[in-house]
Amino acid sequence: MTLRLRDDGAPTPRRDTGAEAISRAEARALMHAALDGEIPHDAPLLRRVLRSDASLRAEYQALRSIDQALKIPPRTPDITERVLAALPEVPSRHAWIGPAVGGLAASIAVGAIGTLVLLGLRPAPVSHGLEGGAPIALASSASTIEPMLAAPWVQEFPEQAAWYPGGAVTTAAASSGSAPGSDAAASPGGVSESPARSVTPSRVFVADASGVDGAAARPTDRGAMPSFQVARAGGVVHNPGPSRTPVAMAANDPMLGMLGGTGANIASGTTQRRDSVRFVVTGWYDSEGLLVPMSGREGGRRAQGAATGSRAIGETRR
Amino acid sequence: MLREEEAMLVRRAARGDSAAAEALIRRHQAGVQSYIYRLCGRFDVAQDVTQEAFVRALAGMRNFDPTFRFSTWLFTIARRVWLNLCEKKKACSAGDACDSWEVGAGRGTSTSSDVLATLRPDDEQRDLARDALQGALMLLSEEQRETIVLFHQMDWPIRLIAEHMDLPEGTVKSHLHRGRQRLREELVRGVGEVVAIEDSGRTLPTFARIPARQGASR
Secondary structure, three states, X not given: OOEEEEOOOOOOOOEEOOEEEEEHHHHHHHHHHHHOOOOOOOOHHHHHHHHHOHHHXXXXXXXXXXXXXXXXXXXXXXXXXXXXXXXXXXXXXXXXOOHHHHHHHHHHHHOOHHHHOOXXXXXXXXXXXXXXXXXXXXXXXXXXXXXXXXXXXXXXXXOHHHHOOOXXXXXXXXXXXXXXXXXXXXXXXXXXXXXXXXXOOOEEEEEEEOXXXXXXXXXXXXXXXXXXXXXXXXXXXXXXXXXXXXXOOOOOOEEEEEEOOOOOOOOOOOXXXXXXXXXXXXXXXXXXXXXXXXOOHHHHHHOXXXXXXXXXXXXXEO | OOHHHHHHHHHHHHOOOHHHHHHXXXXXXXXXXXXXXHHHOOHHHHHHHHHHHHHHHHHOHHHOOOOOOHHHHHHHHHHHHHHHHHHHOHHXXXXXXXXXXXOOOOOOOOOHHHHHHHOOOHHHHHHHHHHHHHHHHOOOOHHHHHHHHHHHHXXXXXXXXXXXXXXXXXXXXXXXXXXXXXXXXXHHHOEOOEEEEOOOOOOOOEEEEOOHHHHHOO
């Protein structure tokens, strides 16, 4: 069957004395249908249309070439770092601590000490909006901690008790080098004599330490903070206790806080050395070892922080 | 990136995993930037809008419906950011952005035969095509431009474009068809210093730079 193109756009009978008549408008509609992917580019009718008219053929080829040319992406710069830098302004970025800590949590979950020593932790950014930590005594006795302890979303890591206390972790950290800002390995005595030996920490949190320059509390403060234990991520697992030189903690070091142990876990420095410590819990690890920021949807709804709405564990002053 | 893989990244990012967020940014930033750049013709605006879109997306993960693609959601946010920017700052509107392209200069002053001799190898063809297309895109209506970019550059199906732009599919097709035709016409006329040459005997258009002497005589 031959194909005859008409110059006008008026509708005509499809068949005209044996030849198929098609207007230019109809021909273009066919072309665009092919370009839209509604019919194949080699559809018989389209092929006949293009074969019969050189200008339409050129037009169609041009449109296809434009389609190809449009797939050439503009040269755009990589702005990943720029976007990441802007993210701390976002509330949900409170706990952007990074995969290393996530890995640590996973290690905790399986009790894989060997993995722990390989982890390099990077400092967590300042926890935005959580600067106002409540005093420890207040936090421990008020509604901040209790809901955390009771919260069903808190992941328990019972295996941790098997390896956490004592010098194993400290030894591992010392042998592998400490994370930036970590000086536990150099700390005399380490944690081998830590009262944490008998602890059974059951919940793992991630915390930013803000404005921290030392350990958490004196032994006498344990009663006020009976079940909070601080583990410095990166190998400094525990501060050394009242008879030891306190481990200096740099501001904003990522921390792991464990709730639910015995009352002896909030080991301390000395009264001469410590004056202000504040811990801000910003998230926890779920069963997949994934970090869940408490500032996010779940945290905001479920943390049920103190009346202030803060998720702070607290602050102590001497 | 597989959809399952992306879904996992989204879940992790929603939980504050910075590595997952970074992976999502690396995966999608070029696409969003390209999209916005094609709409506005300005790299600086495209970068700003892209950054803002990511910040909003990652901050609002709780609003993300995992039955959709993250990229679709991200593009929707980027589009909203861009439109808001246009409303706030008319200087960023497409019309003003066109200025930098010197659109229309030298139109009709040269013929295909005049510039055939200036044809260059494929790599330069890419650059010429890219520049010419962007200039020509800026001559389209906003709707035509966006449908063209989403369909041809981003490979979005018409149905999705219709949802994204809140238009009936038929209207999207209409914009697409008219936009294509106009794009071709503008390219053949010449955009800036580049002209498209059509020849029914070749796979065309071929893009060529208008010789300097002709450009100077405009």
